[in-house]
Amino acid sequence: MKNAVGTTGLILNEPLLWKIGKKGRSGFSLPRRDIDLSPLDSDLEGQGPDFPDLSEVDVVRHYTRLSTWNFGVDTGMYPLGSCTMKYNPKTNERQASLPGLAQAHPLLPPQLAQGTLKIMYDLERYLAEITGLPAVTLQPAAGAQGELTGMLLFFAFHKRKHQKRSKILIPDTAHGTNPASAALCGYKSIPVNSNKEGILDPETVAGQMDEDTAGIMITNPNTLGLFEDNIRQVAAIVHAKGGLVYADGANMNAVMGIVNMADLGVDVLHLNLHKTFSTPHGGGGPGSGPVCVTREIEPFLPVPRVIRHEDQYRLSDDRPESIGKIHAFYGNFGIQIRAYAYILSMGADLKKASQFAVLSANYIKERLKGVYHLPYDKPCMHECVFTDKHQQQYRVTTLDIAKRLIDYGFHPPTIYFPLVVQGAIMVEPTETEPKENLDQLVDALISIAAEAAEKPERLREAPVNPKVRRLDETTAARKPCLAG
């Protein structure tokens, strides 16, 4: 603990926004008035919102102080499983804020918007190459909206065949958003149990797949960090019953250049640009969730599509079978720029990124497997899942371990997910953390395991170093205070 990065420093207090400032202050430079007043009908005009008046200094200090209470990838290692908290390159921010891109109006005539259209066109091609699925839409604003888009594509595909299927298969190792996304399309989720190896059995899927089932939603690698070895057989079973295979590509960071999703039998896949493609997560978003599909599914993709004709790009709505639109414009374009810049910076090294991500996860797994219970002791992909089984004898839980890790200066891993493992601790180091940081994390976790045996109350009381200690979530939900 002595040498851990998470020692306390000076933490400044800061009141709520409306407790600072004074009526009459201003933090905004209004343009000079060069026209006369034109008041509206007085019935329409109100008093204006009850906002505090702050000076620019008030605003700057307020948010600077708030920011210091946050932990980001730039602060330290963030091994949050399934979230791929890799480094967010600074150059990507620069590119996205170039005035020509940041100030571009989305409805400009195409001849005035060739730059943005080319970025979208090329990004689609790159993502097609990386996934092996030839047609791409960039419109979904996040992974869950990508899933919804995928389910709408399933719905449209079956509808064209005059079928209305009512069920969807979802393995117990899939992402938590999957059932909710499927429900928006009226599909009832049928859970599929993984086998004792932590992956899908073709026989189990064969027993559950029928002609009233729209298809299956597979996360591959799955949320145990394991590759679905039987995916080709599973896909064949689903296809034989007229169903489709959806792959949740949130874990694509493990397999860039390693597998081709089309060859695995995947029909529809979403990517999370804010995971695999290095765009920042912004404390909850904006993300971007492009969807990649086979030629068979392409006619159903959202409109507009970007098309190229003799080096000129334009948008086309002429897709009679399209599911329509799921974003007012073209999705989170500013995030797409960052992913585009990342791919151009990496080139073929994307494969190396996946190899290193898998290397780092396996290294952590090997170093920790005697200390923490490892439910599936086999080679993992980009993340590995431990549990608190060995620590339960000291009445120490996964939550306590996670909270104690904060005191050591790390963001905790994902906890209690996947549900298929009790007390899961899901560690995803990513390829951008150097070996020294992996060793520091491992050492911290070893030290915490020792504390669990010797001084378990330290874990139960953790964290003690951040701005606040554990928060009363029960009261927050029972007596909601959602605005001040």
Added chain:
Amino acid sequence: MRYLPHTDDDVAQMLATIGANSLEDLFASIPADCLRKDDLDLPGAMTEWELNKHMERLASEMAVCPEYLVFMGAGSYDHYIPEAVKQLLARSEFLTSYTPYQPEVSQGTLQAIYEYQTLTTRLLGLDVANASMYDGASGLAEALLMAVRVTRRKKIYISSLCHPLYRQVVRTYFEPTGYDIVELPYLKNGRTDLSQVTDLDACAAIAIQSPNFFGCIEDIESLAKKVHADPKTMLVVSFTEPLAYGLLKSPGSLGADIACGEGQSLGIPRSFGGPGLGMFAAKKAYLRNMPGRLVGQTKDLDGRRGFVLTLSTREQHIRREKATSNICSNQGLCATAAAMYMAALGGTGIRELACLNRDKSAYLKGALAHAGFNTPFSAPTFNEFVVRFPGDSPETYDRLISKKIVAGLPLVSYYPELKNHYLLCVTETMDREDMDLLVKEVTS
């Protein structure tokens, strides 16, 4: 590669710990018929210098100010973003953190979002606001799905003066549900016509937009009275220009049950249409039916104030298929930007800025009318309005483009009956000379 820190030595040591011989070995457990045979066919890696040059060239192909005068709003607005907001938003503690699942190390994001929720309720005049939706369009779709859940009725009416692209998104979200969507026509004055609603008691919600797609301010109060003639029917007020509520009476104060829309105007660059900000607020009675994340205030073990994500039993990761929405990642950083922007403006500033938008837009509208152009809709407008250019207007429009003026949005592709009609927008970023130039060029 500068983002990949492992040296050959690191790799060798790690492989030895694992007991693997090579990087390829790490994937040996994957069945051979699943492994990719070919290499990734991508452009060669660019240096930072090459990338800068490449991106600058692409950016230079775009029509933006100051080279172009773009009089276009239609759901994406040009407002000045203070440097302070830009720089604060670039604080990497905000930028590079994940969703605040671990509240002890996320208090910055959590308090910022709590403050955003508070400012949003004050701006829209409603009790509760969520932490954001993807954009105005998906926010409207989710508001209408919420109304269906609340009322258990399966029909909605939507004004044809709601943004045409939002209506397309609503239709996409509704397609698998089989719920009925009916579009309402507009009146001669550019406001929504409710006269065709004859089955209010079968209707979950009526959705309008104000200011609407023609820029006209709807009479929300009288619409609300008509809608609430049935006590269950909900009025959903959508918007694309929230700055208007710096000046106009808020939708909540006029009777809206849900107000939702696009918050891009509040300190977020247009960025070719995204990322923006889906703002979403409702009356308290509907809290537990709301989609999206909520931040709530609470206390820590020592009794200090702190914030957490709360009421997550509505959400996808707990309720799974019974969740109120599937949304997970939202537009958190954009919500933070909007809060910073609203804080920088303050109550006094947002009113002054809104007045300036109203006045500048009125100036251009007046100047065009004076020059003999028809502004067909008589209802009051905020910072957008419709004008009819005579005769061969596509030619006029193209001629103006050759002079580096984008004279608004041609409406004919969205409203076939409005040939030669254009939707123009003027914000505080346009000078009087810019507007005079447009009038001069369009009349020449």
